Structures are given as structure tokens and as C-alpha cells.
Amino acid sequence: MMVSYIYSFGQHEGRVSARNHPQRNQKSARGSAAPAVLFALLIIILVAFSAYSFSARAFRAPAPITTPGAALDHQYNLTLYVTGIVFILVQLALAIAIFRFRDRGQRARFSRGNNAAEIIWTSVTIVVFIVLAFLGRKVWAESRLASPTANAIRIEVTTSQFVYNFRYPGADGKFGRIDPNQISAATGNPLGLDASDPAGKDDIVAPELTVPVDRPVELLIRSQDVVHNFFVRELRLQQDAVPGLTIPLQFTANRTGRYEIVCTQLCGLGHSRMRSFLNVVPEAGYEQFLKQQAAAQ
Amino acid sequence: MSVIPSSSQSVSEAPKGIVRRYIFSTNHKVVGVQYFLLALIAVAIGIVLSLLMRFHVVWPGAHIPFLSGGIMTPEQYLALVTMHGTIMVFFVLTTAPQAGFGNYFLPLQIGAPEMAFPRLNMLSFWGTLVAFVVMLAAFLVPGGGPISGWTAYPPLSALGSISGPGEGLGQTMWIISIAIFCVASLLGAVTFIATTIDMRAPGMKLMRLPLTVWSWFVTAILILMAFSVLLAAGVLLLLDRSAGTSFFIPAGVVVNSQLQNHSGGSPLLWQHLFWFFGHPEVYIAILPGMGVVSHVLSNFSRKPVFGYRVMVFATCAIGFLGFTVWGHHMFISGMSPYSGFAFSLLTLAIGVPSAIKTFNWLGTIWGGKIQFTTAMLFALGFVSLFVTGGLSGLFLAQPALDMVLHATYYVVAHFHIIMAMAAIFGIFSATYFWFPKMFGRMLNERMGKLHFWVTFAGAYCIFMPMHFLGIEGAPRRYADFTGVNYLEPLAPLNHFVTIAAFVTGAAQLIFIFNFFWSLKYGRRASRNPWNSTTLEWTTDSPPPPDNFGGRSPEVYRGAYEFSVPGAPEDFIPQNLPPVKAVPAS
Incomplete structure (x- = not known):
């Protein structure tokens, strides 16, 4: 850049440069x-x-x-x-x-950059x-990305406008078949358990998620209608529930307690009211929970 | 580079008659002002909607006089959420910086008398206006406005009114409006691209273009590629709703115990298509602001843009990488967790050109002679907000951290600071900078500065606390905070945010008043009140219909020749020919 510039104002673009002249009265607005x-x-x-x-x-x-x-x-x-x-x-x-x-009347340091x-x-x-x-x-x-633990407790999470349902496979360890035609919250079959499948007879459906402490749990997250979400901040886990997909989510809770499950995916007018609880209980409490639920179903 | 077509003589006189001259005008400056006014109306509506939301979050049981029923219902709140987002993203952030200022100043800055396709350009505005009217009308139909958010995830948006109020006719009108908007934007984008490539004045080489022109050009390419995908996705969604197809709806969907007659579709397909549009859209909103800020910082620091070439490459890199990062909106959507790695790395990669720009902005003002005009204040505010919003993005770019922050108020804080606030600051900077050229009068600087200080402080007061709400786990799009126990202690934060929002909203009245007051009573502007270098300042304020009065400017130098050693003034207009260049001794 060993070139210095000399310009002639007032020849080619004279009209322009004359009017380009700085408006010197603006000092107070700038300086x-x-x-x-x-x-x-x-x-x-x-x-x-x-x-x-x-x-x-x-x-x-x-x-x-x-x-x-x-x-x-x-x-x-x-x-x-x-x-x-x-x-x-x-x-x-x-x-x-x-x-x-700030403008104190100094001249700006000319620089085009610095590679x-x-x-x-x-x-x-x-x-x-x-x-x-x-x-x-x-x-x-x-x-x-951890591969599923073999002895994990598998619990199915089903979301629908604006409730969570949690299904345990029961004593046989198998989830019964689901038939969307049989879904009816009114008759107490919100998940549409197929009455003709024997594997479903001992399935337990609960409105809250109860798990034993220090045992690996694998959730299978589904949705019946629109996209929902499963978020428990204490688990540091958040997962969308998408109709048509079954999404696995694993955790091992190491402290007992009662934690809120909330929906974070806009799912309709009841979105802000859609929640449930995660109950992390001692092993004995978990057995008792399963027994009580089995008796109630 | 083509010479200005000889037909340019024919546009040197404005058409007679008010309709052809100011309403159905093909003149790019009229179209630009029309877009700007449309954005002004849209942003006013968008702000009112957001204030209603903030009011409801804090006082959910309050009686609101003009609302049917008096007390806001959750579906009314969600309609506000949807419409606020849609209006702001589409009708403000896409129109004002690109279609508004771009239309007005792209031809002026490259020395062209008109846009390449003036009629397409006019059609682009009128299409956008129709889209806006259809969008607002969605509020008024039975069932009210759509409640599925501006992202309109199916199946909620695909199943009709069974999935919620507003999901009937309201949602259909939303999709139609967006489709019209897409078509209109495509017309505008084609015009921008052709104009930049083909209609530059003699001597206006690519590396002499103002950075504003570079960003409008790259943004137009993004619009062309992104909005065509959204248009296709919108058509598919409309077919799912009305023609019985199942692009986005899988088998076995049961709503209200009723099995839906669909099968084979994928809700994630919509998310992929939507975010393939949606992420470039973020850059469509912010790139023109970056261009304006580079331009204004250089002008009022009286220094060339630091690293002009690097800035051009960074703009192109952001444009390109913008198409590779859509998956970071979907880390927890149910797509393969393995793809999280790729999208995370690409997202951090796009942070690199953004960081380069920030450093170059600092380099531009460093050593300068900073003049604190209102335009400059907003440009400096942009840099501060861009840094803040960019850094909070480093959390969300990591899928592991996204797992706790996704869909919480943390995300609301992040994208409002970087996309909404920074982009709005870019728009304000452009407004205060170019108002004299557009309307021949200066905006009042005293009111402008008051507007800036309240807005700058207000922007941080509204959105910084939202990070804390998000860290605590407060989900976004909640009509009330009373359904979840752990949200109750957060009420004071929400009160603070709401009060800050109302104060900042009120400060915008200063701007509106200043705008209309200055139109009539503002000090008359000279041709070049800011001592600028680019071509728009070499013609009258406002410019004649053909921009340069029948002559075609010639360009001899780059866009940012400030404080050049040896020059008699601290700026050299681009059209000033070098009379003699002698080697320095």
C-alpha cells in the first residue's frame, strides 16, 4: 500500500462532493x-x-x-x-x-485488517x-448410546393428550398386544390392551411412574396422538414421545424421592397441565407397589 | 458485469397517478418502503401479542376487557404464542431487513436504476401483504387461531379440530398464508440475485460491494433454497389435512378415543423439512443485520471494515453451513442419537464464522473515532447482544446439555437475544442510518438515543432472567405456571420479566412518535449527512425515481475508504475517480 492518494474534488463529481461536505455543526451530537x-x-x-x-x-x-x-x-x-x-x-x-x-477529535487509525x-x-x-x-x-x-442392560426393568410410557400412562409387563415379563380400536379412556382401557391376548392379562397400568432405587430401568416411550415429551429435570433426561415410534430411554436412579414429570413439547390446550410423578422407592416398596397394583387391576 | 440497459431512460420519470406511483408501483424504493411499513405494522401487532402473553403468565386470572369470555383460556394463550412467533419470524424479521431495506438500497448501493425484475418484485410485496391478511384472519375464524406454535408440528397440526381448538380452519389458514408467503419470498429472492449479479454499475467488482449487499445477496440465495422446501412441506401438510394423505401421520393415531384413518407417515419428516427451512431462516433474519452493522460500525468509527474479505467469506460460510445444522433442533426428537454428534459438530462449526465476524467488528471500532449517532449505538448494541446470544448457543449445540435445556425458557432466551433482539437492533440501526436517504429528513437524535438506552437495557432485563427460568427447568409455551409445583417459586422472576417487557414495549412508542414526527418536522437531510462512502449517498435524499438522475455512476474503489492517509477528507466516495496516484516517497 505504498500509494498515497491525491484527489481532485470539484471536477468530475463536483456537484456531489460539494454537497458531501461534512456537516460540521453536529459535534455535539457525536463527540x-x-x-x-x-x-x-x-x-x-x-x-x-x-x-x-x-x-x-x-x-x-x-x-x-x-x-x-x-x-x-x-x-x-x-x-x-x-x-x-x-x-x-x-x-x-x-x-x-x-x-x-470515542470521538475526541483524533484521527482514526487507518487499517484494513490483519491476517x-x-x-x-x-x-x-x-x-x-x-x-x-x-x-x-x-x-x-x-x-x-449405552446398550440396554439385560436385567433392566422395562416400563412402557404412553402419552396422550394430556396424560401419562405407565405400563408394567406383570409377572410374565411380557407386554400384551395393543389394539388402537380398543382404546377407550371411558371404559378404563386408555392404552387399548387387546382383551384377547393372554400376555396382557397381568399388565399393570398406572398414572405415575414408580421405580426401585439403584436398579437399571428402560423406558419405552410412545405416543397415542400428537408429539409429547417426557422430562424429569432430576434425571437430566428429556425425550420426545412420537406417535409411530417406540423410543428407549435408560436410567438408574440413585436416590429415592418423588420427582415431577412434565411435558415440554407443545401438545394442545392442556399442555401446561400435563404432568405426572416419578417415584423412586426402595426395593421393598417397589415389590409392594407391584402387588397392590396387580390386585387392583 | 452488464452496462445499465438503455431502457433506464424510461424509468427516469415516475409514473403519473397516485395508484401507479405509490401503491401498485414497480419502483424498488416504493416496494422497499411498503415492505418496511408492513413490517412496522406487523411488529406492533407482534409486540402487543407478546405483552398479552407476558401479562397472562403473571396474572392468569385477570380480566382482559376486549377478550371474549374475559379471562384468557389456554387455547387463546397458545394462539398468541403461535401468532406472535409466526408474525415476528415471517412478517418482521424476514421482511424488514431483507425485503424492506434490501429492496430500497440494493440497487442504490450497486449503482443500478431499478431491480432486475420490477414486476416480480412488486408481486412479491403484494403476495406478502395477502399472506399477512390471511394470517391475521386466522384469529377471527371459528375456533380461533392455531395453537400448534410457529413450528406447527404434526400430528397436532395435521389432524384438524379434533386435536384442539384453532386446529380447524385457523390452522388451514395459517398453512395457506405461509404458502403464499413462500411464493412471494421466492419471487423477491430471484429478483435480488439477478440484480446483484447483473446490474452492478461499471467498476462495482464483487470485492467492492458494500457488506450490506453481500449479506442481501447471500440471504436471497438462502431464501430461494429454504422457502422452496417450506412451501413443499406446507403443501404436504395441507394434503394431510384435507386430502386424506398421510405424509406426517403414522398408523394407529387415536385422538379422543377415535382411531384416525391414516397410516404410513412420519411426524419426524415434517420436523426435518421444517428445520431445513427453519435454521437457514435464522440466518435470513440475522445476515442482513450483520451487513448493516458492519457498514454502520465502519462508517461511524471512520475506519475501513476490519478484514473485508474475511467478512465476505464468513458471510458465505454462514450461508452454506446454515443448511447443515437443522438437526440441532431435533436432538431429543427421536431421531438417531448418533446423528446428534454430526449436527453438534456442524453447529459448533457455524459458530466459527460468527466468532470471526465478532472479532472483526471489534477490530473495526478499535482505534477508530467513534461517533455515537443513534444508528451507531444500535450497531454496538447488536454486537453485545450477538455475543451474548451466540455464547448461550454453545450450550444448546451440545446434545447432552440440550437434553436439559431443550424447550425450556433457556431456548426462548437464547433465540430471542440472538435472533429477535440482535436482528431488531440491526433493523433499528438501518432505520436511523438510512431514514434521511429514504425520506429526506433526519430522525430526531435525542428521541433516538432515549429509545436506544431503554431498549438496550430492556432487552437484557427481559431475556437474561429467562436463562434462569430455563436452567430451573421451566418449559416454554406454558399457558400457566401453576400446574407444576417446581415452577411456583419462579413467580418473582416472571414478574420482573413482565414489567421489563412492558417498559421496553412502551419505549417503542418513542420510536413510532419520532418516526412520524420526523417525517414532517425533521431537519432536512443533505445528500450525505453521515459522510459515507457508498453510492446511495451520492444522489439526492430521497433519490429520484431512477436513482441517479439518468446517469450511471462509475465505481473506482472499495466501499469502506475511511481515514485513508493522504486523502483530504476522512472518507472517499466509491464513485470518486483517482486523479493521480503517486508512489509515496
Whole structure:
């Protein structure tokens, strides 16, 4: 760029350049320090508030009740630190630039860019993102790609507008056949259990999900009508229920308690009222639950 | 690069008669203003809908005077959710930055007298207007507006009124409106692409284009590819509803104990088609804003855009990668968990050009001479919001973390900050920047600044707390927070958000007042009030019907020649010929 420019104003485009002449009376609208100070201050407040409220954990989900859930929290924290640092640095850089380079009558430093800088920040961004992606990948694999445990308790979850139904296979360990024609909430057969299939005779259908603590559970998630969702924040698990699909979801809850199951997929006018409970109970309590339910069916 | 067609003489005079001149006009500037006004009406309606929602979330039992029945029902709330999202995404974020400002300034910035296909372009606007009227009419039909959200997932959206109120005629009208909108957008996109390729003034090489033109051009390509897919998907959904087909409905669907006569379809197919449109749509909304912000930051820092070429490549990279990441909306939808890896990696990949842009924006203002016009304030606000919203996306890009944040208020916070707020800040920046050129008068800067400060603080006050709601597990699209026990302690947060929303909403009245007041009483604008470099500032404010008064500008240099050493002024217009270039000693 060893060329300096000489321009003749007023020949070719004379009319234009004459009217292009700067409107010099606008100094007050532009040069004041007030907007620079106010802007920088707002950004500092934003950074301080965000840094405090995210790091103080004033708002957070309750502790996870599964091992992959704890790993997920770990990945969340890692991502929070990485993005938090970038957030603070970039926002403060913006505030500094706004304050430091406000119009004080100086001349702007002419620069068209800097290839070295572009290469450095692009490479750093790529490395950070790839590391995050691969670490996150492990957590996802742990909770969603593990092969089904042989001794897992299998429970079928059926969603419909705006209820959850949970079906246990009963003593024979087999789910009975389902016939959509026989679905009738009014006659007490909300799932459409086929009366002619003996395997279905001992099936247990319950409005809440009860599982024993420290035992692997495999849910088989289905939907009868529209897309619903199964979300328990303590399990750190969320899965859509899609008509036409049976989607497996595994977990082993390691703490007893009663946790809310909510629907997060817009499913109709009762969406915000669609919920159930997950009861994680001791082994003995689970046996008792099965007995009671079997007697009641 | 073609020379301006000789027929350009014929457009140098505006057609006589008010109808041909201001209503059914083929002039790109009239079409641009029409789009802008349509977006203004749409955004006003969209804001009112969102305020009603925020009101209901906090005071669910309150009596609302003009509502039938007095107290808002869940289906009325969900109709608001659907229409707010649809109106904002389609009729505001797609129309204002691209079709509004793009129509007005693309030909001006490349030195063309008109768009390549002026009649298609006019048709594009009128189609969009018809779509808008049909969309609003969906509120008024029996059953009310559709309740399936702007994403309209089947089977909820495919089964008719049996699946919910609003899912009858309301949903059908929604689909028809979207289909008309798609066709109209395709016409506009074709016009934009042909104009950019074919009608640049002599000397306007690709690497001399303003970054605004680059972003309108890439956005037009995205519109062409994305909206054609949505159009096809919409037609399939309509067939499922009315012709008995089963593209999106599997066998054995039972609603209200009634077995539906469908089989063989897949609800996930719609999600794939929809998000194949829906994710590029995010970039359709934000790319023009990025272009405007690059342009305005350079102008009011009195510095060239830092890394112009890199910015062009980043724009193209975002456009391309935008078509490869749709699956990150579907991590927990039931698609194969293995595909989560691929979509996660690609999603983080698209963060790279976005990060590059952010760094280049900082590079542009660093060392500059920053003039705090309202346009500049909104551009700087855009950068702050873009950083915030981009970083929260790093959580959602990871399928594992998406498992707890998906469909919660965290997502609402994320996409509102990056897609809605940042894009709106881009629109405001463009409005304050170009208003003098469009209407020949300056917007009032004092009111403009007040508008900015309240909106900037308000945007963060509304959407930052929503992250916390999401982290606690509050699902979105809930008509009330009383059905789930763990949501009750979150009421104070919701109150705060609602109050912030009403204050910020009220601040927009300042803008509306400023807009109409300045149209009549604003200070008269000169040709080039901001000391800018690009071609639109070399013609009158507002420009004559053929833009440059019968002559065709010639271009001799890049778009961002600010503070060039040795130049007598701190800006050099693109059309200024170099008289003599001597080597520096």
C-alpha cells in the first residue's frame, strides 16, 4: 500500500462532493463523552450481574439422581466457565473500545485488517469449539448410546393428550398386544390392551411412574396422538414421545424421592397441565407397589 | 458485469397517478418502503401479542376487557404464542431487513436504476401483504387461531379440530398464508440475485460491494433454497389435512378415543423439512443485520471494515453451513442419537464464522473515532447482544446439555437475544442510518438515543432472567405456571420479566412518535449527512425515481475508504475517480 492518494474534488463529481461536505455543526451530537461512559457502564453492569448470578448459582436445577446426570452437570459447568470467560473478555473489550476510541477529535487509525490476527482468533475458536464438542459427546454417549442392560426393568410410557400412562409387563415379563380400536379412556382401557391376548392379562397400568432405587430401568416411550415429551429435570433426561415410534430411554436412579414429570413439547390446550410423578422407592416398596397394583387391576 | 440497459431512460420519470406511483408501483424504493411499513405494522401487532402473553403468565386470572369470555383460556394463550412467533419470524424479521431495506438500497448501493425484475418484485410485496391478511384472519375464524406454535408440528397440526381448538380452519389458514408467503419470498429472492449479479454499475467488482449487499445477496440465495422446501412441506401438510394423505401421520393415531384413518407417515419428516427451512431462516433474519452493522460500525468509527474479505467469506460460510445444522433442533426428537454428534459438530462449526465476524467488528471500532449517532449505538448494541446470544448457543449445540435445556425458557432466551433482539437492533440501526436517504429528513437524535438506552437495557432485563427460568427447568409455551409445583417459586422472576417487557414495549412508542414526527418536522437531510462512502449517498435524499438522475455512476474503489492517509477528507466516495496516484516517497 505504498500509494498515497491525491484527489481532485470539484471536477468530475463536483456537484456531489460539494454537497458531501461534512456537516460540521453536529459535534455535539457525536463527540460527547456521555454516551461512551453510559454504554461502557451498562456493559459493565451486565457483565457483573451475569457473572455473579451464574456463578453464585442462585438459580439451578436440583441435584441429579443419576451418574450420567452428574457427568452432564460437569459438562455444563465446563461450558459455563469457557463461555463465561469469553463473555466477560469480549463484552469488556467492547466497553473499552467504546470508551477509549470515542470521538475526541483524533484521527482514526487507518487499517484494513490483519491476517495474522484473523488466523489466530479463528484457530483458537476452532480448538475451543472442537474440545467442547468432543467432551460433550462423551456425556451424550453415556446417557443415550449405552446398550440396554439385560436385567433392566422395562416400563412402557404412553402419552396422550394430556396424560401419562405407565405400563408394567406383570409377572410374565411380557407386554400384551395393543389394539388402537380398543382404546377407550371411558371404559378404563386408555392404552387399548387387546382383551384377547393372554400376555396382557397381568399388565399393570398406572398414572405415575414408580421405580426401585439403584436398579437399571428402560423406558419405552410412545405416543397415542400428537408429539409429547417426557422430562424429569432430576434425571437430566428429556425425550420426545412420537406417535409411530417406540423410543428407549435408560436410567438408574440413585436416590429415592418423588420427582415431577412434565411435558415440554407443545401438545394442545392442556399442555401446561400435563404432568405426572416419578417415584423412586426402595426395593421393598417397589415389590409392594407391584402387588397392590396387580390386585387392583 | 452488464452496462445499465438503455431502457433506464424510461424509468427516469415516475409514473403519473397516485395508484401507479405509490401503491401498485414497480419502483424498488416504493416496494422497499411498503415492505418496511408492513413490517412496522406487523411488529406492533407482534409486540402487543407478546405483552398479552407476558401479562397472562403473571396474572392468569385477570380480566382482559376486549377478550371474549374475559379471562384468557389456554387455547387463546397458545394462539398468541403461535401468532406472535409466526408474525415476528415471517412478517418482521424476514421482511424488514431483507425485503424492506434490501429492496430500497440494493440497487442504490450497486449503482443500478431499478431491480432486475420490477414486476416480480412488486408481486412479491403484494403476495406478502395477502399472506399477512390471511394470517391475521386466522384469529377471527371459528375456533380461533392455531395453537400448534410457529413450528406447527404434526400430528397436532395435521389432524384438524379434533386435536384442539384453532386446529380447524385457523390452522388451514395459517398453512395457506405461509404458502403464499413462500411464493412471494421466492419471487423477491430471484429478483435480488439477478440484480446483484447483473446490474452492478461499471467498476462495482464483487470485492467492492458494500457488506450490506453481500449479506442481501447471500440471504436471497438462502431464501430461494429454504422457502422452496417450506412451501413443499406446507403443501404436504395441507394434503394431510384435507386430502386424506398421510405424509406426517403414522398408523394407529387415536385422538379422543377415535382411531384416525391414516397410516404410513412420519411426524419426524415434517420436523426435518421444517428445520431445513427453519435454521437457514435464522440466518435470513440475522445476515442482513450483520451487513448493516458492519457498514454502520465502519462508517461511524471512520475506519475501513476490519478484514473485508474475511467478512465476505464468513458471510458465505454462514450461508452454506446454515443448511447443515437443522438437526440441532431435533436432538431429543427421536431421531438417531448418533446423528446428534454430526449436527453438534456442524453447529459448533457455524459458530466459527460468527466468532470471526465478532472479532472483526471489534477490530473495526478499535482505534477508530467513534461517533455515537443513534444508528451507531444500535450497531454496538447488536454486537453485545450477538455475543451474548451466540455464547448461550454453545450450550444448546451440545446434545447432552440440550437434553436439559431443550424447550425450556433457556431456548426462548437464547433465540430471542440472538435472533429477535440482535436482528431488531440491526433493523433499528438501518432505520436511523438510512431514514434521511429514504425520506429526506433526519430522525430526531435525542428521541433516538432515549429509545436506544431503554431498549438496550430492556432487552437484557427481559431475556437474561429467562436463562434462569430455563436452567430451573421451566418449559416454554406454558399457558400457566401453576400446574407444576417446581415452577411456583419462579413467580418473582416472571414478574420482573413482565414489567421489563412492558417498559421496553412502551419505549417503542418513542420510536413510532419520532418516526412520524420526523417525517414532517425533521431537519432536512443533505445528500450525505453521515459522510459515507457508498453510492446511495451520492444522489439526492430521497433519490429520484431512477436513482441517479439518468446517469450511471462509475465505481473506482472499495466501499469502506475511511481515514485513508493522504486523502483530504476522512472518507472517499466509491464513485470518486483517482486523479493521480503517486508512489509515496
